[in-house]
Amino acid sequence: MRKILVIGIGAGDPEQLTMQAVRALNEADVFFLLDKGHAKRDLIALREEILRCHVRRPGYRVVEDADPERDRTTPTADRSGAYTRGVDDWRRARADIYERLIRDELADGECGAFLVWGDPALYDSTLGILDDVLARGTVAFEHTVIPGISSVSALAARHRTGLNRVGRPVQITTGRRLAEAFPEDADDVVVMLDAHRTYERYADEEDLYVYWGAYLGTPDEILASGPLAGTAERITALREEARERKGWIMDTYLLRRLPRQDPQPPPDA
Template identity: 55%
Template structure:
């Protein structure tokens, strides 16, 4: 039987790897790297650096998987994601069939935490459900962007007795309506920063968390959102990509950052 490991590698700092993750790295024969093109080549380099730093056995190799193109402005968001996941499942299945022999172990190095706003688990479940290739898989948890963000800003995730709502940029309005004291926003392209009731929240924002390029901004959302949008555009233009997240804390008085 083939084995697949989904290894959470943290939000960008190799020091975030757990002992369990390092042991899993050393159990793998093949590392599958999803190639999203030249603009994100440094994300592949980071994974290669992690392998070079932590793997003690010389027999491993890297197999690239070309990432299917995704419709970024679909009329039907859920249908577009389903199509993208199916194309990814076909690409992953072909790579597992091609690169792994029975008894060998393959690994995907998953940015952040495999169970939080990442679809690798869903895609592997889809591959298994379609019956194209057989394997077992295990998930090795990692440090999430949420943990890296709160640690960088030196704040607790929750207020005392308060609810935490984790969502995407597209659904901030729904999150605000829940009355949650804390809203964590992931996968925002920047446009949603314009729309929420800024006067009601403090914001804690971070990009490239855990890396030498890390940038942080915090303060009353009504005062610092413009700075965040400017920094976000500048850094994205300079690097060709950006990974950021932010935490909105409902205001109960003066800024408490």
């Protein structure tokens, strides 16, 4: 039986790997890496650096393949279903690649590994795509998941803040969902996958505070925080400069609605 390890490798710093993740790395015979193109070659380089830092067993192989393109232009709320179809098409294309890699590059009895940015359980498709491959019935394997430090955890740590406050919920959402409305039942909202600077829509709200970070855990890490009304413009400038310089950006932010002040009681008559 082939074995697959889905290893959370943290937000970018090789020192963020857990001891469990390091042990898992040293079990693998083959590491599967998907190349997202020249602009994001840094993501492959960081994974290769993690292997150099932590893998001690000799003779392991690295197999790369091109990540399929995904249509990111259709809004989530599109009534035609184009967004859902686009995601489904992309997942099927990735499943085709995973199926071929596991079948052709991994012998019976060998162990292969996918290195997942952050944590495999948070806004990552690897687990669902592996389930799709298994459902096809064309190649058999067992798989194990090793959790990792997510960009959400790294963001809170770098800003020295908690994600939630006493007795209050925290919601993790996407830029696409935030564009529809600010969640009504949460005053602490973590936003991921925001390619369109959705925070700008709320920059006039004076009771919002923002904790923002890009390239968390990497040498290119950028941080900013403050009242959103006075910080949104600075974040946008930092994003655009970084995107121009590197060709891509990965950022995450926490929007925190500050406590509303209770009105002062009237003085005694």
